[in-house]
Amino acid sequence: MSIDLTIVWAFIIAIAVFAYVVMDGFDLGIGILFPALKVGEGRNRAMNSIAPVWDGNETWLVMGGGGLLAAFPLAYAIILPATYPLVIAMLLGLVFRGVAFEFRWRDPRHRAFWDLAFSGGSLVAALSQGMILGAILQGIEVSNRAYAGSWWDWLTPYTLLTGLGTVAGYALLGACWLVWKLEGEVQAKAYRLATRAGIATLVLMAAVSFYNLALFADYRARWLEMPNILFASQVPLLTAIIAFLLFYGLRKRWEMAPFLLALALFLLGMAGLGLTIWPNVVPPSVTIWDAAAPHRSQVFMLIGAVPILPLILAYTGWSYYVFRGKVGAEGYH
Amino acid sequence: MDFADPLMLARLQFAFTVSFHFIFPSFSIGLASYLAVLEGLWLKTGKPLYLDLFKYWLKIFAVAFAMGVVSGIVMSYQFGTNWAVFSDKAGPVIGPLMAYEVLTAFFLEAGFLGVMLFGMNRVGRKLHFVATLMVAAGTAVSAFWILSVNSWMQTPAGYELGANGQFLPGPSWAAVIFNPSFPYRLVHTVIAAYLTTAFAVGGVGAWHLLKDRDNAHARKMFSMAMWMAALVAPVQILAGDQHGLNTLEHQPVKIMAMEGHFESHPDGAPLYLFGLPNQREKRVDYAIAIPHLGSLILKHDPHAPMAGLDTVPAQDVPPVAVVFWSFRIMVGLGFAMLGVGLWSLLARWRGRLYRWPWLHRAALAMGPSGFVAVIAGWVTTEVGRQPFTVYGLLRTAASASPLQAPALAASLLAFVLVYFAVFGIGTWYILKLMSGSPHPGEKGVAATEEGPIRTAGIVPGPAQRVGEEDGQ
Numbered sequence: 001m002s003i004d005l006t007i008v009w010a011f012i013i014a015i016a017v018f019a020y021v022v023m024d025g026f027d028l029g030i031g032i033l034f035p036a037l038k039v040g041e042g043r044n045r046a047m048n049s050i051a052p053v054w055d056g057n058e059t060w061l062v063m064g065g066g067g068l069l070a071a072f073p074l075a076y077a078i079i080l081p082a083t084y085p086l087v088i089a090m091l092l093g094l095v096f097r098g099v100a101f102e103f104r105w106r107d108p109r110h111r112a113f114w115d116l117a118f119s120g121g122s123l124v125a126a127l128s129q130g131m132i133l134g135a136i137l138q139g140i141e142v143s144n145r146a147y148a149g150s151w152w153d154w155l156t157p158y159t160l161l162t163g164l165g166t167v168a169g170y171a172l173l174g175a176c177w178l179v180w181k182l183e184g185e186v187q188a189k190a191y192r193l194a195t196r197a198g199i200a201t202l203v204l205m206a207a208v209s210f211y212n213l214a215l216f217a218d219y220r221a222r223w224l225e226m227p228n229i230l231f232a233s234q235v236p237l238l239t240a241i242i243a244f245l246l247f248y249g250l251r252k253r254w255e256m257a258p259f260l261l262a263l264a265l266f267l268l269g270m271a272g273l274g275l276t277i278w279p280n281v282v283p284p285s286v287t288i289w290d291a292a293a294p295h296r297s298q299v300f301m302l303i304g305a306v307p308i309l310p311l312i313l314a315y316t317g318w319s320y321y322v323f324r325g326k327v328g329a330e331g332y333h
Numbered sequence: 334m335d336f337a338d339p340l341m342l343a344r345l346q347f348a349f350t351v352s353f354h355f356i357f358p359s360f361s362i363g364l365a366s367y368l369a370v371l372e373g374l375w376l377k378t379g380k381p382l383y384l385d386l387f388k389y390w391l392k393i394f395a396v397a398f399a400m401g402v403v404s405g406i407v408m409s410y411q412f413g414t415n416w417a418v419f420s421d422k423a424g425p426v427i428g429p430l431m432a433y434e435v436l437t438a439f440f441l442e443a444g445f446l447g448v449m450l451f452g453m454n455r456v457g458r459k460l461h462f463v464a465t466l467m468v469a470a471g472t473a474v475s476a477f478w479i480l481s482v483n484s485w486m487q488t489p490a491g492y493e494l495g496a497n498g499q500f501l502p503g504p505s506w507a508a509v510i511f512n513p514s515f516p517y518r519l520v521h522t523v524i525a526a527y528l529t530t531a532f533a534v535g536g537v538g539a540w541h542l543l544k545d546r547d548n549a550h551a552r553k554m555f556s557m558a559m560w561m562a563a564l565v566a567p568v569q570i571l572a573g574d575q576h577g578l579n580t581l582e583h584q585p586v587k588i589m590a591m592e593g594h595f596e597s598h599p600d601g602a603p604l605y606l607f608g609l610p611n612q613r614e615k616r617v618d619y620a621i622a623i624p625h626l627g628s629l630i631l632k633h634d635p636h637a638p639m640a641g642l643d644t645v646p647a648q649d650v651p652p653v654a655v656v657f658w659s660f661r662i663m664v665g666l667g668f669a670m671l672g673v674g675l676w677s678l679l680a681r682w683r684g685r686l687y688r689w690p691w692l693h694r695a696a697l698a699m700g701p702s703g704f705v706a707v708i709a710g711w712v713t714t715e716v717g718r719q720p721f722t723v724y725g726l727l728r729t730a731a732s733a734s735p736l737q738a739p740a741l742a743a744s745l746l747a748f749v750l751v752y753f754a755v756f757g758i759g760t761w762y763i764l765k766l767m768s769g770s771p772h773p774g775e776k777g778v779a780a781t782e783e784g785p786i787r788t789a790g791i792v793p794g795p796a797q798r799v800g801e802e803d804g805q
Contacts, residue, residue, distance in 0.1 A: 051447070051450075051451065052447030052450070052451045052452070053447055055399075055402060055443040055446050055447065056443040056446070056447065058402070058406065058443070059435070059439045059440050059443040059444075061409075062405070062409045062435050062439055063432075063435045063436075063439075063440075065406075065409040065410050065413070066409050066428070066431045066432050067432055067435070069412060069413065069420055069424050069428040069431060069432075070424065070428030070429045070432040071428070071432075073420055073421050073423075073425060073428055073499075074421050074424075076412075076420055076421075077417040077418065077420040077424070077734075078417070079413070080410060080414045080417060080420075081413070081414065081417045081734040081735055081736055084414055084736060084744070085740065085744070087410055087414055088414065088744045088748075091406060091407045091410060092747060092748075092751050094403060095403040095404070095407070095752075096755065098399055098402055099399050099400060099403060101399060102395055102396050102399045102759075102762075103396075103758065103759065103762065106762045106766075145421060146417065146418070146421075147417070147734075147735055148735075151737065293424065293425045293428060293429075294425050294495070294499075294501050294502065296425075296501070296502045296503075296504075296506075297425045297426070297428065297501075297502055300429050300502070300506050301429045301432050301433070304432075304433055304436055304437070305432075305436060308436045308437065309436070312436070312440045315441075315444045315445070316444050319444055319445070319447050319448055322447075322448055322452050322456055323447065323451070323452070323455070
C-alpha cells in the first residue's frame with residue numbers, strides 16, 4: 001500500500017491552519033474584546049495573559065502561507081491574487097496588532113492610541129481572514145493556472161457572513177481564554193462576553209452552513225444525500241451538544257472547560273468546512289492533486305516535518321507551561 | 334518610470350516591503366548573538382555588569398524583533414500577492430526551503446522568545462540562557478534558508494523543467510540548497526549582520542562615553558563593539574571580494590553593471606572611482622578611473638581582457654546607475670568601518686580607547702552605517718540580477734500576478750504610509766531606549782514600565798504591572 005503524500009500534505013496544511021486559527025484566534029479575540037475591557041488593570045492583565053505566547057501563535061500563519069506555497073504552489077498562486085485586498089488588509093492589521101504589544105508599554109502617554117491599534121488591527125485581521133475563507137468556499141474563477149475573476153469577486157453577502165462569523169468565533173475564544181487565565185472583576189466580565197460571543201458564533205455558524213448548501217450542487221450532495229448524510233449529520237449534532245455544554249459551563253462558572261469547548265467548536269467547524277470542499281483546494285475546479293507540488297518536494301519536506309512538528313509542539317507546550325496559572329496582580333513573579 | 338504600469342508598481346511594492354523588512358533581521362541576527370554572549374559572560378563571571386548590558390539590549394531587541402516579525406509576515410504573502418506566476422513556477426523548488434525556514438527557525442525563535450523576554454524568574458538562569466541561545470540560533474538558521482532561496486533565484490541549480498512550465502526539484506536537494514552563490518552570499522550577509530550590530534552597539538557606547546567617559550557599562554559595550562569592528566571588517570572585505578569573484582563567474586552581467594563597464598576592455602579594464610553612468614549613451618560621464626585596476630581586482634591580472642555590456646543584448650541589461658552607485662556606497666562604508674576598527678586598535682594601543690572624543694564621534698557617526706551598507710548591498714544584488722526573477726530563466730515581466738495598476742497603487746500607498754508611521758515610531762522608541770544611559774541595576778523588558786516620574790526601583794513591568802492603575 002502506498003500512501004498518497006498529497007493527502008498527507010493536505011492534512012498537515014489543514015492542521016497548521018487550524019493551529020493558527022485557534023491559537024492566534026484567542027489573541028485576536030482579546031484584541032476584538034479590548035474596547036469592552038476597562039482601561040487600566042483589565043486591559044493590562046488581558047494583554048499580559050498573551051504577551052509571552054502571541055508571537056509563537058502567529059508563526060502558524062507563516063507556516064500556513066509558506067506551507068501552502070511549498071506543498072500546493074498553484075493554490076497559493078491563485079488564492080492570493082484573488083483575495084488581494086483582503087490579504088493586504090489582514091497583513092496591515094497584523095502589523096498594528098503586533099507592534100502594539102511592545103509599543104503600548106514603551107509610550108504610556110499614547111497608550112490609548114496603541115490600544116486602538118491593537119483592537120482595530122485585530123478586528124481587521126479577523127474580518128479579513130474570515131472573508132478570505134468565504135471567498136475560497138464560494139469558488140474562485142480560474143483559467144490557465146491563474147486567477148481569472150474580477151476585482152470585487154471576494155465581496156459578497158456570503159463572505160461578509162463568514163467574516164463576521166470568524167470575528168465572533170475569535171471573540172468567543174478570547175473571552176474563554178480570559179475566563180481561564182484571569183480572576184476577579186475581569187473574569188466576571190469575560191464570562192458575560194463569552195456568553196454573548198458564543199451566541200453570535202453559533203447563529204453565524206448556522207447561517208454560513210445553510211448558505212453553503214445554496215452555493216454549489218456538490219456541497220448539497222455532500223451534506224444532504226444518502227449515505228453522506230448519515231456521516232455528515234454528526235457534525236451539527238456534535239456542535240449542538242458542545243454548544244449546550246459551553247453555555248452550561250459558562251453559567252456554572254467553569255474556568256478551563258469553556259476554552260476547551262470553544263476549541264472543540266472550532267474543530268467541528270473546521271471538519272465541516274473540510275467535508276464541504278474536499279477534495280478541492282480552490283473550489284470549484286482545482287483539486288489538491290491539481291495544485292500539489294511534485295513528489296520530490298513532498299518527500300523532502302515530510303522528512304523534516306515529521307520529526308520537527310512534534311518538537312515544535314513540545315517546546316510550544318513548554319512555553320505555555322512556563323507561563324501557566326492565573327495572571328494575577330503579582331504578574332509573572 | 335511609469336506609475337500606471339502594474340509591473341513597475343508590483344516591483345516597487347515588493348522592493349519597499351522587503352527592504353524595510355531586511356533592516357530588522359540584519360539587526361536582530363547580530364543582536365541575538367550579542368545577547369547570548371552577554372548572558373553567557375554573566376553566567377561565567379557572575380559580574381552584574383554583563384547582566385545590566387544584557388537587560389539594556391534586551392529591551393531594544395524586543396522592539397526591533399516585534400517589527401521584524403510583523404514585516405516578515407508580510408513577506409511570506411507578498412510572493413503570492415505580487416508574483417503569483419513566479420510562485421506557481423518556482424514554488425516546488427523554493428517553497429520547501431521556505432517551509433524549512435518556518436519549521437527550523439521561525440518557530441524556534443518565536444517559541445523561546447516569550448521565555449527570553451519574560452521568563453527569567455520562572456525558569457532560572459540556566460534554562461533562560463538556553464532560551465536565549467535558541468532565539469539566537471533561530472535567527473541564524475533563518476538566514477541560512479532564506480539566503481539559500483535568494484541564491485537559488487540568482488544562480489539556479491539542481492532543477493528540472495516540468496511539462497507545465499514549473500521548475501521541479503532534481504534528484505539532489507543538496508544541489509538546490511548549496512547552489513553556486515549560496516556559500517558566498519551566506520557568509521557575506523551574516524557577517525554584514527554582525528557588523529551592523531557591532532556598529533549600532535558601538536555608536537550607542539560612543540554616545541554615552543561622550544557624555545560620561547567613566548561609565549563602565551558604556552566602556553564595556555564600546556570596547557566589545559570595537560573588537561568586532563577591528564576583527565570582522567577585514568574579514569568582511571575579503572568575503573565580499575570572494576563573493577564578487579563568484580558573481581563574475583555566474584552573473585558576469587551584474588559585475589559589468591556594478592563596474593560601469595559599458596564597453597569591453599581587451600587590454601584590461603579600469604576601476605571607476607566616480608562617474609555618472611549614462612545608460613542611453615552607453616558610457617560613464619565625468620569618470621574618474623584608475624586604469625587596469627578593475628582587471629587586477631577581478632582577474633588578478635592588470636591586462637586581463639574583460640567583456641562589457643556591449644556584448645549583452647539590450648533587453649538583458651539591468652539598470653546600471655542604481656547598481657553602480659549602490660555598490661560604491663556599500664564598499665565605501667565597508668572601508669570606513671575598517672578605518673574605525675583600525676583607529677580603535679591604535680587607541681587601545683595608546684591607552685586612549687575611552688578618552689579619544691574624536692574616535693567616539695566617528696563611531697557615533699558610523700552607528701547606522703551597517704544598515705545603510707546592508708540595504709545598499711541588497712539593492713546591488715537584487716537590481717543587478719534584473720530583468721530576471723530566476724536568473725537567465727524567468728523574466729520579472731513574466732512573473733507577476735494578474736493584478737491591475739489601481740489595486741497595486743492603492744496597496745503600495747497603504748504600505749508606505751503604515752510602514753513609515755509604525756516603523757518610524759518604533760525606531761523612535763528604540764532611539765529613546767538607546768539614549769537612556771546603561772547603568773547598574775538595569776531593568777529587564779518586564780520591568781521597564783511607566784514614565785520617568787514614577788518612584789524608581791520598584792516599578793513593575795508589562796508582565797507584572799497588573800493590578801495597578803494605569804496612567805491614562
